[in-house]
Amino acid sequence: METSSAFLLVGVVITLAAFLGAWAIFLKQPIFIAYILAGILAGPIIFHDGGSVETFNLLRDLGLSFVLFLVGLDIKLNDLRQFGRSALTTGFKQIILVLLAGVLVAKLLGFGSVAALYIGVALAFSSTIVAVKLLTEKRDFDSLYGQLTVAILLLQDILAIFALILIAGFGDGKVSLEKLAITVIVGSILLAVGYYLNKTLLPYVFERIARSLELLFVGSLAWLFIVAAAASFAGFSIEIGAFLAGIGLANLPEEHQIAARIRPLRDFFILIFFILIGARIPLGQLPQIILPSLVLALLVLFLKPLSSLFLLSREGFRKRTSFMVGISIAQVSEFSLIILFLGQKMGHIDDRVAAIVTTTSLLTIAASSYALTNGTRLYRRLSSYLDFFEPKKKVETFGERQELADHFILIGAGRLGWDILKSLKRKDEKVLVIDFNPKVVRELREDGVSVLFGDITDPEILESADLSKAKLIISTMFDPEDTTELLEYLSHLERKIPIVVTAPTEIGALEFYRRGASYVIIPRVISSKFISNLLSREHLDELLKGELKAEQTEALGDRLKDRGAYF
Numbered sequence: 224m225e226t227s228s229a230f231l232l233v234g235v236v237i238t239l240a241a242f243l244g245a246w247a248i249f250l251k252q253p254i255f256i257a258y259i260l261a262g263i264l265a266g267p268i269i270f271h272d273g274g275s276v277e278t279f280n281l282l283r284d285l286g287l288s289f290v291l292f293l294v295g296l297d298i299k300l301n302d303l304r305q306f307g308r309s310a311l312t313t314g315f316k317q318i319i320l321v322l323l324a325g326v327l328v329a330k331l332l333g334f335g336s337v338a339a340l341y342i343g344v345a346l347a348f349s350s351t352i353v354a355v356k357l358l359t360e361k362r363d364f365d366s367l368y369g370q371l372t373v374a375i376l377l378l379q380d381i382l383a384i385f386a387l388i389l390i391a392g393f394g395d396g397k398v399s400l401e402k403l404a405i406t407v408i409v410g411s412i413l414l415a416v417g418y419y420l421n422k423t424l425l426p427y428v429f430e431r432i433a434r435s436l437e438l439l440f441v442g443s444l445a446w447l448f449i450v451a452a453a454a455s456f457a458g459f460s461i462e463i464g465a466f467l468a469g470i471g472l473a474n475l476p477e478e479h480q481i482a483a484r485i486r487p488l489r490d491f492f493i494l495i496f497f498i499l500i501g502a503r504i505p506l507g508q509l510p511q512i513i514l515p516s517l518v519l520a521l522l523v524l525f526l527k528p529l530s531s532l533f534l535l536s537r538e539g540f541r542k543r544t545s546f547m548v549g550i551s552i553a554q555v556s557e558f559s560l561i562i563l564f565l566g567q568k569m570g571h572i573d574d575r576v577a578a579i580v581t582t583t584s585l586l587t588i589a590a591s592s593y594a595l596t597n598g599t600r601l602y603r604r605l606s607s608y609l610d611f612f613e614p615k616k617k618v619e620t621f622g623e624r625q626e627l628a629d630h631f632i633l634i635g636a637g638r639l640g641w642d643i644l645k646s647l648k649r650k651d652e653k654v655l656v657i658d659f660n661p662k663v664v665r666e667l668r669e670d671g672v673s674v675l676f677g678d679i680t681d682p683e684i685l686e687s688a689d690l691s692k693a694k695l696i697i698s699t700m701f702d703p704e705d706t707t708e709l710l711e712y713l714s715h716l717e718r719k720i721p722i723v724v725t726a727p728t729e730i731g732a733l734e735f736y737r738r739g740a741s742y743v744i745i746p747r748v749i750s751s752k753f754i755s756n757l758l759s760r761e762h763l764d765e766l767l768k769g770e771l772k773a774e775q776t777e778a779l780g781d782r783l784k785d786r787g788a789y790f
Contacts, residue, residue, distance in 0.1 A: 233278065236265045240494060255353060256589050258494055262501020283499050286492025287561060288465035292447050293489055294351055294380055295469020296482055309538040309618075310374035317375075317530045318382065321523070322347040328522055332515045338576045341566050345580050346523055348383050348556035351376045352493060353588055357595045358551065362701050365637075366659040366678065368547040371540070375552060380466075383558035385410070387463050390565050409457055417450070417471040426475055433477045440484040446472065462561055496557065500588075503581045505574075512575065516582035523587045527553045532612040539618035542609045543681055546602055550594040554587040555580065599680045599708055606682070627653055627673070628692045634679050634709075635699035636663055639725065639746065643697055644672070657688060680705050685712060696722040699744070703731055710738040 243257035325343030334342065354372055358364045364373070388410040425446075432438045447468045454464025472478055505512070528549030535545035563580050566572045594601055630653035636644055637660070647654045656674040658664050664676040677684040679700070690696060690713065700706055706724050713720055721741040726732040732743035757766055765771050 232268065233282075236261065236268070236498060237494070239265060240498060255356075255497055255592055258497035259501035259585055259588070262498035263504055263506070264501075265498065266502035266504065266506070280499075282492060282495040284461060286489070286494075286496045287462050287557070288447065288451055289485060289489040289492050290352060290496070290557065291462050291466040292469040293482055293485060295466040295471075296473050296478055296485075309535070309540070310371060310378060313531070313534040313538065314375045314378040316534055317527065318347045318379065320530050321526055324522060324526055325519070328518065332518065334576065338572050341563065341572050341576065342519065342580060344386060345555060345559035345563055346519060346583070348379050348558050349376060349527065349552035350554045350556045350588065351380055352557050353554055353592065354551045354595075357592060361596070361598075363547075363659075365663075367661055367676075368544045368551070370661070371535075371544065372548050372551040375548070379556070380558065383556065383562070384463060384466055386562060387558070387565065388459060390562060390569070390571075410459070410463075413454065413457065413459075413467055414470070417467045421471050421473065421475070425471060429472070429475055429477050433480065436480065436484070439477060439480060443472065443481045443485065460561070460565060500560070500581060500585060503578065504585060505578050508575070508578060509582075512579045512582055516579050516586060519579070519583040520586035520590070523555060523583070524553050524590050532609065536612040536614045539614050539616055541614070541617055542606070542612045543602055543678075543683075545612060546605070546609060547595075547598055550591060550598055550601070552591075553594065554591040555584040560584060597704070599678075599705060603682070627655055627689075629653070629694045630655055630692070632657065632688060632690060632693045632696045633699075634658075634697065636660075636667060636674075637699060639744070640697075640699040643699070648672075655688065655693075657684060678705075680708050690720060691716050691718050693720055695741075696720055698722065698724045701725055701727055703734075706735060707738065710735065710740060714739055 240258050240261035243261050244254050247254050247257035322343040325346035326339045329339035329342040330336075354376060355364070358369045358372065363369045388407070429439070429442065432442045447465055450468035450471065451461040451464030454467060455461050472481060475481075528546065531549030531552065532542065532545045535548060536542065540548075560581065563572065563577045567574065567577045631647055633640055633644055633647070633654055633656045636656050636658045640656075640658075644654065644656065654673065656667055656672055657677065657679050658667070658674065659676070659678045661676070664674050667674045675684060675687055677687075679685065679688070679698070696713075698706060698709060700709075703726070706726070710722070710724070713722060722739075723742045723744060724735050724740045725744045725746070726735055727745070727747075729745065729748070732745050735743050756762060757771065762771065
């Protein structure tokens with residue numbers, strides 16, 4: 224395929240994805256669905272000739288490499304240790320349960336033993352890309368259920384990499400203990416070398432190149448491609464190498480800067496990845512594959528949330544936390560598709576199996592995205608049916624109910640909420656903080672602040688907070704759905720409580736005013752007003768003389784010192 228034609232094709236497909244993505248955002252739908260739909264529509268064009276397929280497959284491989292590099296970069300053992308036995312036991316048991324159920328259902332659908340095993344393995348893993356992106360968009364990443372979800376997904380990612388290593392060791396389809404041992408040994412050596420370099424050489428190298436952000440970016444890419452190539456020469460896939468490269472840089476002081484510069488590349492290639500998921504749906508074979516795909520999708524969509532509810536409730540987590548974790552991981556993983564592509568390349572499975580699981584992936588990603596985006600509303604509707612999963616002995620505690628009146632309620636003590644809390648404390652006001660970040664709650668309690676641990680949209684938190692007695696409610700939540708739920712709840716109280724909420728846009732602010740908000744904080748509007756005030760005659764001389772710089776430098780030092788405990 225000529226270069227100009229390849230550029231034209233990629234441009235047309237991305238333009239289509241951007242157009243559908245804009246409509247998805249306008250209709251408040253998950254953007255993943257738009258990307259996959261673009262792939263379905265563009266599939267006949269992409270696979271029209273071999274050249275275009277090679278172009279998009281190259282982009283897909285690069286995209287998966289960047290994605291897995293960032294996944295490896297985010298692997299922190301502390302995230303697993305934080306929940307210890309809960310995340311490990313739940314993750315292991317759920318993987319085994321879904322794998323066995325997947326194999327059984329696949330056999331009932333008429334698949335052979337090898338194909339059924341591939342299907343079971345594929346269904347067992349959940350998508351880190353989808354879950355983390357949606358949690359970040361909902362600003363629930365730091366919540367208890369968000370952190371628990373991430374811990375389980377990290378465990379799954381590690382196990383998925385070992386599954387890829389094992390499959391790579393059986394390229395000719397012959398299984399032997401000798402080959403298995405060699406594969407495990409070589410894979411373990413690669414992990415050990417990466418860990419050793421992480422503790423010795425890499426900190427020294429990256430500390431010096433970090434003086435230039437551009438050089439840091441180039442050095443990170445160089446490390447990524449070198450390790451990916453080394454893994455390929457060792458007989459593994461480049462995706463495994465990219466993951467190991469990320470682990471090699473994990474926990475370096477520069478990891479956040481590296482991730483920030485790689486992330487735009489990742490987002491572009493994620494777009495390509497989901498387009499190719501849609502493009503691989505064989506529309507001509509859809510009547511033959513849709514039934515088994517629906518059966519497998521329903522298995523994932525029901526078994527993963529139900530098993531999460533059961534297993535996490537046995538660990539002492541409340542039904543709401545268990546439910547939110549369950550719908551967060553109720554999809555098929557990107558690792559599953561890599562496993563299928565590898566098995567297909569090696570001749571272990573045929574195109575039909577790959578098409579069925581790809582379609583299953585599409586269905587589960589779409590359904591779980593809708594479920595998590597509307598998780599609060601969905602939980603409210605199902606809560607009464609989930610009482611069986613409410614543990615008698617809970618590891619989650621809201622905190623002692625505070626008998627307060629004529630007080631301030633601060634929802635969210637993050638970056639914006641921290642300043643508000645500090646201001647209220649200086650005025651000796653009575654304040655009740657509601658936050659879902661376990662670390663922030665723990666530190667606030669140690670500091671003597673009255674705090675409830677949980678999400679304000681949780682009915683039990685609303686009851687414990689007793690909002691009707693507050694003088695003023697200040698919410699720093701950015702999630703418009705949660706803010707709308709809160710305003711709706713307050714509108715039904717007998718006493719009208721003034722409430723200040725937060726919105727990212729002017730349109731959102733006007734909508735909240737319409738729903739009864741007393742005032743809406745728009746951070747970027749407030750920032751622009753503050754700068755305008757600095758440029759006024761009253762403060763311009765102070766700015767030019769450096770007086771404002773000195774004041775802010777001192778204030779920032781105090782801020783970082785005070786915030787160190789919370790963040």
